[in-house]
Amino acid sequence: MLLNDGYVYREKLGNRPGSSALAHLTDRYRHSTEAEWQARFVRGEVQLDGVVADGSEALRAGQWLCWHRPPWEEHDTPQGFELVHEDAELVVVVKPGGLPTLPSGGYLKNTLLSFVQARWPEAVPMHRLGRATSGLVLFTRTHDAASKVASSWREGRVHKRYRALSSGLAASEHYDIRAPIGLVPHPLLGEVHGANARGKPSHSTAQVLERRTGDTLFQVDIHTGRPEQIRIHLAFIGHPLVGDPLFAAGGVPLADNPGLPGDGGYLLHAESLALLHPRSGERLQLHAPPPLALRC
Structure with a gap:
């Protein structure tokens, strides 16, 4: 494992920052418990407007709250x-x-x-x-x-195409998917992106490349760039990615023990990218062969 140099996480507080520095961090960053945040205050890792904080401070809009995370070993x-x-x-x-x-x-x-x-x-x-x-x-x-x-x-002049292996056998050959994407509840993180009728307009098109035993290999073109768009959209039409630990059919987190957005286990590959070169104006078409499991 690699020991990095540590990092400072900075947040400028909005209009309703919370009752105290400890309560705010505990509520907003739920990857850590209240006891873990309190220990960071005790070690002097948290500063409010450049001054070491103890966690009891009443917060005001416009203040800077910073966590000086010490060096850690990365996976x-x-x-x-x-x-x-x-x-x-x-x-x-x-x-x-x-x-x-x-x-x-x-x-x-x-x-x-x-x-x-x-x-x-x-x-x-x-x-x-x-x-x-x-x-x-x-x-x-x-x-x-x-x-x-x-x-x-x-x-909309940059074109991206992906390959994805989804669970279930697709009933149609082509899907035009326009489910809006916005924040939805998640038991550990509070909120993650998912299919949400009040979310931002989102558009993907999916074409069946191959049907396998219980699974479907899709070619997916994305016409907007929302977070986790392909995972959410294929799940929305009832075909979540094989091995996806987060999204269930419908494009929302699994009901029982959903994973985190960064968790792996699924197969998704950005295979082509096309754009106009910013200097010459000529069309640049790039390709990355998919891994064996995503080939027809």
């Missing part, structure tokens, strides 16, 4: 990536399943971002894949490229 992950494309504006790599794209969930150094920036310090990720998801990730190397790619993404 092992794949340590590399495959380079697909490199030029002065863009870097595109294939992320292996099991490697987080960005720091989160206990990972800081063992991330795709850390590994890519060790080679291209200026690289900025334009999107992310879930830790268990493999496939293409696009980085930009200049501010101008980032601005142009972001504009293309907002205008």
Whole structure:
């Protein structure tokens, strides 16, 4: 395991921050118990507006609440990536399943971002894949490229295609899925993203590639970029990913002992990415062959 350098988690308090610093952190960050948060206050790890806090402080809107997390050992992950494309504006790599794209969930150094920036310090990720998801990730190397790619993404001119192995035999060949995605209850985290009629508009299309014994291999195109969109949308139509520890049919967390968003066990791969190059304007079509289990 790798011992990292520690990290400072910063939060600017909103209009209703809670009754005390301890109560606020306990209620908002439920990955830790009240006793665990209290121990962090005792060790001097929590600061309020730059001053070490004891947890009893009454909070006000606009204050900065910071947890100085000491260095910790990160779980092992794949340590590399495959380079697909490199030029002065863009870097595109294939992320292996099991490697987080960005720091989160206990990972800081063992991330795709850390590994890519060790080679291209200026690289900025334009999107992310879930830790268990493999496939293409696009980085930009200049501010101008980032601005142009972001504009293309907002205008729907970036095309992403995935492969996913889902449970159950699909009754149709093609699905147009438009379930809105928003926050839904989760027993450990309070809320996670899921299918929610009051959520943000979301659109995916799924095409059957192959039916197997009890499972269906889908090709999925996403036309919006909501968190966990493919997992939620395929579950919404009654075909959650095989081995998905979080989402049940309907696109909401499992009723009994749902997992966390970063938990793996499913097969999802970003196999193609198409966009207009930010400098030349030429269409760039990139491909990452899927793992054997997702091939027809």
